[in-house]
Each structure stands twice: as structure tokens, then as C-alpha cells.
Amino acid sequence: MDFNNFQMPFGITPNYSKKVAYFSMEFAIDQALKIYSGGLGFLAGSHMRSAYNLKQDLVGIGILWKFGYYDQARNHDQTLQPTWTRKMYSFLQDTGIKFQIEIHSAPVWVKVYYLDPEIFHTAPMFFLSTDVPENDHISKTICHRLYDANESTKIAQYILLGKGGAKLLHVMNFERDVYHLNEAHGLPAAFYLLKKFGGDLSKVKEKLVFTTHTPEEAGNEKHNIFMCHDMSYFSGLTIDEVKTIEGVEDDRFNHSLCALRMARVANGVSQLHGEVSRLMWSKYPGICEIKAITNAQEFKYWSDKPLYSAKDEDDKTLFDFRKKHLKKRLFKIVADQTGNLFDENVFTIVWARRFAGYKRADLLLHDKSRFERLLNNPKYPVQIIWAGKPYPMDYSAISTFNTLVEEGKYYKNMAVLTGYELSLSKLLKQGSDLWLNNPRVPREASGTSGMTAAMNGSVNLSTDDGWIPEFVKNGINGFVVPQADYNVLSVYDQDQYDLENLYNVLENEIIPTYYDHPDQWRKIQQTAMEDVKLDFNSDRMADEYYKQIYDDLR
Incomplete structure (x- = not known):
């Protein structure tokens, strides 16, 4: 050449x-x-x-x-x-x-x-x-x-x-x-x-x-x-x-x-x-x-084709089987990195993106007693995974990452993964039930990770920022935290408001639906998969x- x-090496569409x-x-x-x-x-x-x-x-x-x-490697004590x-x-x-x-x-x-x-x-x-x-x-x-x-x-x-x-x-x-x-x-x-x-x-x-x-x-x-x-x-x-x-x-x-x-x-x-x-x-x-x-x-790159096929054929058994298969694949990475054995039948939350202050990776941990109740609930068991790369000189974000690593040592159903690149990102979206996104409004310009999560049957739970107002119909294809007047709230009050509402939605709506109403949960997954397919495809x-x-x- x-x-x-x-x-240009190919013919151009007029x-x-x-x-x-x-x-x-x-x-x-x-x-x-x-x-x-x-x-x-x-x-x-x-x-x-x-x-x-x-x-x-x-x-x-x-x-x-x-x-x-x-x-993204680890020190001898598992920190970044x-x-x-x-x-x-x-x-x-x-x-x-x-x-x-x-x-x-x-x-x-x-x-x-x-x-x-x-x-x-x-x-x-x-x-x-x-x-x-x-x-x-x-x-x-x-x-x-x-x-x-x-x-x-x-x-x-x-x-x-x-x-x-x-x-x-x-x-x-x-x-x-x-x-x-x-x-x-x-x-x-x-x-x-x-x-x-x-x-x-x-x-x-x-x-x-x-x-x-x-x-x-x-x-x-x-x-x-x-x-x-x-x-x-x-x-x-x-x-x-x-x-x-x-x-x-x-x-x-x-x-x-x-x-x-x-x-x-x-x-x-x-x-x-x-x-x-x-x-x-x-x-x-x-x-x-x-x-x-x-x-x-891009839909072609990110979406799980067998999951969409099962949805389109209205084969509920195959759809659920495929999703559990994807979870098992992710959980091999969890076991390899952390020594924790996760269960594909347990509701799995993932928070994964760049670690930055406004994205509030550790927000759920701001209420330690409620976090403990969430992870130790025998009726509605939960697993939670964090992943993401802080900027290597952002010591505050690295500290947040390391705090989560330390906290994870007390829970066999909590994991913090390293190596958040394209490959792991795809596995996390395929293997999660819930994609957690909780930036301070309106700091997130778009926040595209939830799009590719939805393309893999992972339901969004988010504050109402970025692309979310254009996509989420609360309780139908995802879940969104109620908005406050963020212009008048201090950063502390905004964090407290969002934290309270995140837990309320998780404990009272999302997790009971997953365990007690699996058909309704599957409907939410599939509605999200359909809604994201065209409007949020990069074509x-x-x-x-x-x-x-x-x-x-x-």
C-alpha cells in the first residue's frame, strides 16, 4: 500500500x-x-x-x-x-x-x-x-x-x-x-x-x-x-x-x-x-x-448473541441457563483473583468503571451496618464485585480501591478485581445481574458502561445522570434513584440522600423481585435488552x- x-481501502456508502x-x-x-x-x-x-x-x-x-x-497488578497485601x-x-x-x-x-x-x-x-x-x-x-x-x-x-x-x-x-x-x-x-x-x-x-x-x-x-x-x-x-x-x-x-x-x-x-x-x-x-x-x-x-461487539437468541425465541429456560453460564464464567476470574467461590444462583451486583471521586465507588460502604445486613441476609443472599482502574497518580482514588480490598477480606461474597480492560469488562457485564452506577448528578457526562451491561441481560441501577434519563423506565427496564435538588444540597447531603435511596430500592424492590418474582425480573432484563439494542448501538x-x-x- x-x-x-x-x-480508503473500501467502498464508501454515499x-x-x-x-x-x-x-x-x-x-x-x-x-x-x-x-x-x-x-x-x-x-x-x-x-x-x-x-x-x-x-x-x-x-x-x-x-x-x-x-x-x-x-493493574497487586502488592503482596492485595492492594493496587x-x-x-x-x-x-x-x-x-x-x-x-x-x-x-x-x-x-x-x-x-x-x-x-x-x-x-x-x-x-x-x-x-x-x-x-x-x-x-x-x-x-x-x-x-x-x-x-x-x-x-x-x-x-x-x-x-x-x-x-x-x-x-x-x-x-x-x-x-x-x-x-x-x-x-x-x-x-x-x-x-x-x-x-x-x-x-x-x-x-x-x-x-x-x-x-x-x-x-x-x-x-x-x-x-x-x-x-x-x-x-x-x-x-x-x-x-x-x-x-x-x-x-x-x-x-x-x-x-x-x-x-x-x-x-x-x-x-x-x-x-x-x-x-x-x-x-x-x-x-x-x-x-x-x-x-x-x-x-x-x-x-457497538452492539455486535458487546452483546451476547445466545442470550438474545433465547430472548427472541421466548425460551425462558434457555435464557436463564445462558445467564447462569455467563455468571459461572465470570466467577472463575473471581476465584482465581480472590479465592472466593461465588454461586451462580445468587444475586450478583457489579460496580465497575474508572475509580474517580465523583463516581463514588464506595458509596454503599458509607453505611456499614446496612452494608453488612445486605451481604449477610440469609433470605436474599447477595454477591458484590468491584473493578476499575484509578488514575495511577490519583492517590485518593487508589485509597478508595485499597479500602474496598481491605473490606473484602471480611466477606466471602465480596470481591475486588484487577485488570479492568475490555476483556474483563465484557465478562463483568455478562456475569452480573445488576449494574450499579452511582455518580453525583450531574457529573457523569454519559456513562456508557450501563449500555453494554443491558446488552448482556444486566439490569441498571443508577442515579439519574448521563444517558440514564434517556433510557431507564423505572421498574420496567431498569431502576433509577429519585432525584433531589442537587443544586441546594451539600456534597455530604447529596451522598446521604442517594445512599438512602439506593439501599431502599435495592432492599425493597430489586432483590425481592429477583428472588420472589423471577418472571418479572426476566421481563425487566429482556425489556432492557430490547430497548438498548437500537437507540444505544453506536451505528x-x-x-x-x-x-x-x-x-x-x-
Whole structure:
């Protein structure tokens, strides 16, 4: 293949002929390709698979992380130990392309690898690496660890993704109509284009679209503007020119705000997140329109086909048998990691996602006596599993993880698992009866893990945040905690309110239904499986991006 004159390797569906480049720091494509950390990557991976399904004229651009995010190991006392192991990928193709970009006023070599669409059934994908002999040691480390804790390394990573990805398209003579930034990490692509277009911001806006995933302003990254300038983030623009574009006078460069002022259109990742984002950013002049396209996950990849077949054939015995088989498969992992033998006939709750403060992994433990009653109830036995990767430098989240590990030593029906990546995520969704999600409202932009749980007959119990208001019909296809006026409650009071309601729903509705009314429980499972199948399949999402974001209908 001639990568210097790259052509799409498959025929394009006419409705999807707008030429798109999709920039993301992470992609969860397959367990074998460890270039992701969590939900942003899971979302991007499903998007790439759906772009392949629909034969869209879209390519993915990311970074080949030499050590991935990190490997989740354990210390001798079972607590969390982050480790970094070099990853090897024989299935990636060396394009032979090498070029230089400026980072920190010095030339840095970039090498490019290609993922053929037929390997994992994705859009064509290109991954950038600076780990080449021509670079000095510091430059080599830019692509070593996803979301490196060092601030200058992290900014260099954004430059590699954005500027490196934009230059790659130029080197390949592969013109794109749309540059889609999945989060603001790839924003240096906009400044590369601005330089290319002689400073004409209107031409950049014609091409740039932006997806924001962060529903509170404090969570959007800001860095010292002088540091970004010294790092060559702005492709030669002066600080005054950047401030004019960004529209803020202080010296903290707000990546998301600048993206909203340089893009033609942006979107939140659920209908609620769209509303929150429009309200949050409305105080700033000159930002683009913020639409909403609800995240989704690829049905083909995530759903359990035999479970759906049993549902569609209305074979209750086969459906229940399949679900128990999936639980047994998960429980082998539980036994292997923790020494606890779980029972497939026992109601099993799973909380599994990135460990972060607002997601409140340990919320149920805030009432220890009630937690003990839940796990020691002889009439309605319960098993509970936690899994997820805290950011390796987020010591508060790691402490929460380790607290759960310590607590688990007192219960044979409680487990905390390591290695929460695509493979374990799939097993947890297949093997759980209840998918627990309890973020502080409205901190969760979307929270897609519950979608793939529903695709595997796992019922959602959630606070009313992210995608949940669009999906859950309480008691019919899932369960949702009643909303309070979260604007007036303190964090402590909100936690107490949600905790009380979570336990009430669990003890009085969910668990008795599971044991005393199995036909009703199965009906809830199957209704969720049907409701999630189309509306939250990423083929719908990828189609909406073309119709609402990429195709300029103005």
C-alpha cells in the first residue's frame, strides 16, 4: 500500500462521503491493543467499529502508547500496584512514514503505524510514535504512557496527537473535510491548520468539530499559556494572538474553551450533558453551537448473541441457563483473583468503571451496618464485585480501591478485581445481574458502561445522570434513584440522600423481585435488552455524527 497517496481501502456508502479524521488520545478497539484507559476509549473504539460497519469515509488518528495506560497488578497485601510493561503488536503495519514536528522549539521525529480495517473491523487507523532512534530520550518518552503525570510531557502528547495527526494527513496527501476532536486533547491540530491557512480562522472553523465529555468547567484542562507557547503548542502564534482567539485574559489556557471558539460546531455526549454544557459555557462569547449526540456502544461487539437468541425465541429456560453460564464464567476470574467461590444462583451486583471521586465507588460502604445486613441476609443472599482502574497518580482514588480490598477480606461474597480492560469488562457485564452506577448528578457526562451491561441481560441501577434519563423506565427496564435538588444540597447531603435511596430500592424492590418474582425480573432484563439494542448501538451514533455534525447543513 502506498501510504504517501493513501486511499480508503473500501467502498464508501454515499450518505457518508464527507471525509473525516477523528482524533482521540485513546481507542479501546480490542483487548490485544492496549492504548486506552476508560470510557473515552471505549466510546472511541465503538465509533471506529461502527464507521467500518456503515462504510464511512472516516479514519482514526491516535498515539501508539509504548506502555499503554498501566497494568493493574497487586502488592503482596492485595492492594493496587501500577506497573508498566512494554507492549508488542505484530498486527500493526509500519507505514514507512517518518516526519518531524516542532515540540518545545525543537524538531521531533514521528513514526506512523497503520491498523488495517480487516484486523478488528474498524475504520482505517493511524497511530503516531516518537519512540524512534533519531529522537533524544525525552522526546522518545512522549508516547510512553497514556496521560503521563508530568505536565510538560502531557502537553507534548497533545501536540503529537493534534499537530502530528494533522501533518500526517498532509504527508499522505489525504485531504479531509472534517477534523473531529474527541475531547480537546487534539486541539494543536487547529493551530496547525490556522498556520496552514495563513491565519484565516474562518477556514479552520469550516473543518473543525469538537466533542466535549466534561460536564463541569473545573474538570476541563487548563495549563499555563506561557508553558504551552514554549512547548510550540500554538504553531508559531504569539500569546496575544492566542488570547484573542481563546477570549480569556488570564494566563491559564483553557483547552476546551478555545476548542469551542475555533470549532464550527460541538456536541455533548448525552441530552442532559448537552443542556449542562450549553449552560456552563454560555457566559463566554464567541463559542460555537453545542448540540447533543448521546454516546453509544457497538452492539455486535458487546452483546451476547445466545442470550438474545433465547430472548427472541421466548425460551425462558434457555435464557436463564445462558445467564447462569455467563455468571459461572465470570466467577472463575473471581476465584482465581480472590479465592472466593461465588454461586451462580445468587444475586450478583457489579460496580465497575474508572475509580474517580465523583463516581463514588464506595458509596454503599458509607453505611456499614446496612452494608453488612445486605451481604449477610440469609433470605436474599447477595454477591458484590468491584473493578476499575484509578488514575495511577490519583492517590485518593487508589485509597478508595485499597479500602474496598481491605473490606473484602471480611466477606466471602465480596470481591475486588484487577485488570479492568475490555476483556474483563465484557465478562463483568455478562456475569452480573445488576449494574450499579452511582455518580453525583450531574457529573457523569454519559456513562456508557450501563449500555453494554443491558446488552448482556444486566439490569441498571443508577442515579439519574448521563444517558440514564434517556433510557431507564423505572421498574420496567431498569431502576433509577429519585432525584433531589442537587443544586441546594451539600456534597455530604447529596451522598446521604442517594445512599438512602439506593439501599431502599435495592432492599425493597430489586432483590425481592429477583428472588420472589423471577418472571418479572426476566421481563425487566429482556425489556432492557430490547430497548438498548437500537437507540444505544453506536451505528446510530456514527450515523448522527454525519447528519448533525459533519455535514454542514447551514
